[in-house]
Amino acid sequence: MRSFGSWLRYGVILSFAVLLSACSGMKPEQFADGEPKLVLEEYFDGKVYAWGIFEDRFGQVKRQFQVDIDSRWDGKQLVLDEAFLFDDGERSRRVWTITKHSNERYSGTAADVVGEAEGIASGNALNWRYQMMLKVGDGEWQVSFDDWMFLQPGGVMVNRAVVSKWGVELGQVTLFFTRGEAMRDAPFDLQSVTQ
Numbered sequence: 001m002r003s004f005g006s007w008l009r010y011g012v013i014l015s016f017a018v019l020l021s022a023c024s025g026m027k028p029e030q031f032a033d034g035e036p037k038l039v040l041e042e043y044f045d046g047k048v049y050a051w052g053i054f055e056d057r058f059g060q061v062k063r064q065f066q067v068d069i070d071s072r073w074d075g076k077q078l079v080l081d082e083a084f085l086f087d088d089g090e091r092s093r094r095v096w097t098i099t100k101h102s103n104e105r106y107s108g109t110a111a112d113v114v115g116e117a118e119g120i121a122s123g124n125a126l127n128w129r130y131q132m133m134l135k136v137g138d139g140e141w142q143v144s145f146d147d148w149m150f151l152q153p154g155g156v157m158v159n160r161a162v163v164s165k166w167g168v169e170l171g172q173v174t175l176f177f178t179r180g181e182a183m184r185d186a187p188f189d190l191q192s193v194t195q
Contacts, residue, residue: 026127026148028104034123038151041078041100044071047180050159056171063087067175076100114142124151134163141165155179 050067064087071080080096098108098119106119108128117130128147133140147161157177163170 025146028120028122028125028127031123031125031150034125034150036124036151036153038121038124038126038149038157040098040106040119040121040126041073043151043157043177043179044069044078044080045073046071047183048177049180049183050175050177052159052173052175054171054173057169062171069177117145125149128161143170149177155182 048069048071050069052065052067053061054063054065055061066085068083068085069080071078076099078096078098078100080094080098082094082096084090084092084094086092094110094112096108096110098106100106104121106121106126108117108119108130110117112133114131114133117128119126119128126149128145128149130145130147131142132145134143143163143165145161145163148159150158152158155178159173159175159177161173163173
């Protein structure tokens with residue numbers, strides 16, 4: 001019969017194995033042949049709109065929102081000025097400054113991002129990893145984002161981000177992006193986001 005100490009060691013080893021398997025998820029190179037090719041600075045040069053939800057780790061939708069994005073590429077840096085409108089009426093703004101280092105590598109900063117975000121593009125996909133200060137009640141938590149973007153035919157981009165703290169998943173953010181020219185014939189007006 002195993003002693004308590006051996007059961008404890010077994011439990012710790014099993015926990016590390018589960019944690020390591022969770023960390024060995026998708027890699028950008030898996031999508032190298034994916035089409036259409038995602039070139040971040042081309043997709044986000046101009047007006048872009050997005051709609052999203054946040055689900056907690058139990059799959060319950062906690063927030064819904066839309067985003068009006070003014071973006072510009074100057075040949076070296078991409079600036080994304082994002083205006084958020086949440087379903088409870090809250091508004092917020094985030095300005096990303098993204099630098100392209102090669103055809104595959106990007107870095108980005110924003111006021112609520114701790115340090116730099118690191119991005120790797122491959123085929124129709126881009127993976128961002130970063131730490132962000134997230135409002136929780138009256139305080140803030142530093143959380144990790146494992147953020148994936150997938151460009152689809154027709155110019156729609158699907159974005160899924162897993163939000164975690166200390167390796168424990170808190171929830172997921174799902175967004176759908178479309179470029180401004182695709183919205184010309186839309187039967188509604190997103191101008192309320194920025195007013």
